[in-house]
Amino acid sequence: MDPVAAKFIGAGLASLGMGLAAIGVGTIFGNFLSGALRNPSAADGQFPRAFIGAALAEGLGIFAFVVALVLLFVV
């Protein structure tokens, strides 16, 4: 395969990881919201935890993004 074409295909495949991370972040905030609507008084205290979870899930998507960028601009 042409190395340049392989590079772009690889970058495109790496971008899939960002979409998968989006599922994770959506799951976290969706579950947080459904829990918060059932017990609104406890929601404020758990808000930072939702963000920590979202940040950790998002970080993996960012890894995928960095892999795509490295393939596009560095390799």
Add this chain to the structure above:
Amino acid sequence: MAAGGGIDPIHQFHITEIVALKPFGLNLSFTNTSLWMVIVLATVSAIMIYGSSQRAVVPGRLQSLAEMIYEFVASTLTGVMGKEGMKFFPFVFSLFAFVLASNMLGMIPGSFTVTSQIIVTAAFAVLVISVVLIYGIVKHGSHFFGLFVPSGVPGWLLPFMVLIEVVSFLSRPVSLSLRLFGNMLAGHIALKVFGGFVVALIAAGGAATIIAPLPLLLAVALTALEFLVAFLQAYVFAILTCVYLNDALHPGH
């Protein structure tokens, strides 16, 4: 060069030297990154010094801003670490203020985003992890390494759990730095790409010019989103710093 209209979305992150300083083969030049770090530092210092110099009972705008930032960081910190975590307040507050100010100043068109350079965010992350390690080992000695040994795990599983905990600890500085860097980089590239669409559509002329406002509207919406991300990433950086420092303060599960 990107394909769309000769607009290079990466160009905005290029580091240029303003004052070249190269003693003994070391490159210590004053670059545009250094200039914007100085600007960020001056902005934060100005807000905090002028904001706290009034000491009015009914705060003015600047004083409310300074108090809001203080209250916000203090409540985040005590929420994660409890009252004794306040000894780390100056550290966490400086990190939060610097990251927030550089993210926000980076949103000014034509400015330079310091946090979009991975060396800057990596230096912050290494600083945080160094503080965690040094404080944890000085305060708790070998007991600090109990962090890697989860309690209530069956014996045969323990080696694997320790391995996983060590790897997860080692990946913390990597993910901490890459998260901030990646978010800033991705957001600014997206803004530039959508701006490039507008230029390319207008340059194409004819029917393409009519739909040129569509990417412009999207770029405006993206700018609003970027302001949210700029704040959110500073918050996430601060709260993860608190979580990691909490491990040094109270090791063991």
